[in-house]
Amino acid sequence: MNEFVTPQDGYDLIGDVHGCGATLATLLETLGYHLIDGVYRHPTRKVIFLGDIIDRGPRIRLAVQLASRMVDAGEALIVMGNHEYNALAYCRRARQHKGEEHRDFLRPHTSRHNRIIRETLEQYQHHPDEWDEALRWFMRMPLCLDLPPLAPGKSGLRVVHACWDESLVRAFLERYPDGRIDEDFLHDSIDSNSFAWRVLERLTRGASLRLPEGIEIHSGDGFTRRSFRTHFWAREPRTYGDVVFQPDNLPGELESRWLSDDELSNLPYYGPEQPPLFLGHYWCEGLPALPAPNIACLDYSAVKFGRLVAYRFSGEATLDAENFVWVPVPREPSRRPLPEELPVDALASRGPSHDEPAE
Ligand SMILES: [Mn+2]
Structure with missing residues (x-):
């Protein structure tokens, strides 16, 4: 394992x-990274992955291999996504405490949870050691990064999978200065009254609001939701519509519904004077755009035939949509761009195919 050295x-x-995985390799090549000793490298730049490497897609092992090798070689950093956290909790046996309800795994194996991790477990089915290694790698992923400027006059940056909640981030980093959780933290996180739960929920899943009694959203991913995802960069939000942030529209009149004082007090806020912040998690669609001058969300639904998106950051305090770089994932397999440097047998390593093989 090489030490991470800040890029030039x-x-x-x-x-x-x-x-x-194939789209990731193509994106890295588009960005000028070259495969050297089995690792994508750039002479003057480094990658930061925003988490959620696994689940859903057809080449999960390849995606994990590409990303983890870059991180281990000091060519990339990563933050944990909610899917990596889910996988850890799904695979970790619960500790039994007297008087508590019996629980086999930290994340119960319900049909919904089974479905979310299904492709990952299937593709690793015949590679149990590799899966154990992947889980150990997930444990080492920090939940957030707060990186200093690379040179005088440049801006630093912050990275988190879903939500930068300043007071929670500070409280967490005080106890876990390298941003990594440990076994006790993982086990504590199943209790929704715990600090660990609040940190993991907010940083990897973001803030959300419960819908009023009797109202449900039928989401594009096939799930029924009783809450909606909110963003955290509206200066003085008044209505649900001011903070809603997910592809599903709010039903009916809810867009103009007033936020209660309780709801407002629970919403974090990231102001325009803060350093640039990079997020994934929220499925965006269409051409990449900046939700705020200092915030970029880079999840453009690659696995749903959208785009795998990167942002080339060079220390600017005000972000610029010109710096988005992406690889499209067309529905038709023959039109999907493929990497040139990756050996063909690496691309053949897909698991059993599923309803939506996106590459
Ligand atoms: Mn996510």
Whole structure:
């Protein structure tokens, strides 16, 4: 394992890969990275992955291999996504405490949870050691990064999978200065009254609001939701519509519904004077755009035939949509761009195919 050395020119931030391993290799090549000794490298830049490398896509093992080798070689950093956290909790046996309800795993194996991790477990089915190694790698992923400027006059940057909640981040980093959780933290996180739960929920899943009694959203991913995802960069939000941030529209009149004082007090806020912040998690669609001058979300639904998106950051305090770089994932397999440097047998390593093989 090589030590991470800060890059000369800047960081290329890459959004949620979700098992689109071939598309990831293509994006890295598009960004000028070359495969050297089995690792994609750039002479003057480094990658930061925004988490959610696994689940859903057809080449999850390839995606994990590409990303973890870059991190181990000191060519990339990564933050944990909610899918990596889910996988850890799904695979970790619960500790039994007297008087508590019996629980086999930290994350119960319900049909919904089974479905979310299904492709990952299937593709690793005949590679149990590799899966154990992947889980150990997930444990080493920090939840957030707060990186200093690369040179005088440049801006630093912050990275988190879903939500930068300043007070929670500070409280967490005080106890876990390298941003990494440990076994006790993972086990504590199943209790929704614990600090660990609040940190993991907010940083990797973001803030959300419960819908009023009797109202549900039928989401594009086939799930029924009783809450909606909110963003955290509206200066003085008044209505649900001011903070909603997910592809599903709010039903009916809810867009104009007033936020209660309780709801407002629970919403974090990231102001325009803060350093640039990079997020994944929220499925965006269409051409990449900046939700705020200092915030970029890089999840453009690659695994749903969208785009795998990067942002080339070179220390600018005000972000510029010109710095987005992406690889499209067309529905038709023959039109999907393929990497040139990756050996063909690496591309053949896909698991059993599923309903939506996105690459
Ligand atoms: Mn996510």
